[in-house]
Amino acid sequence: MASKTKPPLELRLRVLSAIDYAPGHSIRARIKNVAERTFCDAPTGAEYHFTWRTISTWLYRFKQHGITTLENRSRSDKNSYRKVQVNQLAEAIHEVLPLLCSLWQASFCWFCTSSVCV
Numbered sequence: 001m002a003s004k005t006k007p008p009l010e011l012r013l014r015v016l017s018a019i020d021y022a023p024g025h026s027i028r029a030r031i032k033n034v035a036e037r038t039f040c041d042a043p044t045g046a047e048y049h050f051t052w053r054t055i056s057t058w059l060y061r062f063k064q065h066g067i068t069t070l071e072n073r074s075r076s077d078k079n080s081y082r083k084v085q086v087n088q089l090a091e092a093i094h095e096v097l098p099l100l101c102s103l104w105q106a107s108f109c110w111f112c113t114s115s116v117c118v
Contacts, residue, residue, distance in 0.1 A: 005046065009071055014039065016058060032064035034052075058070060
């Protein structure tokens, strides 16, 4: 059974090192070969299975920015609202609406009523 928790850094590094030893003539073939394997975290006993796209992303980040991009970090917007409130959306629409209507003639404006497009 695959685990739902984030894999530890050591396991991710083990996955990346497995790419070097996997059979295949291209990097993509080796990544896909590694994606077929199941990796086990020894301390917790959790099993992990990763898609080739996830492994490819880790490899790209590791090559571009080093080991620090593989560390577990919490989201920068954790514990904050990520959705736009209805009143903020309405305010933004009313700010942009006259600008959009000025770009088109009032007869072609289907965004709003004719009183706003004047």
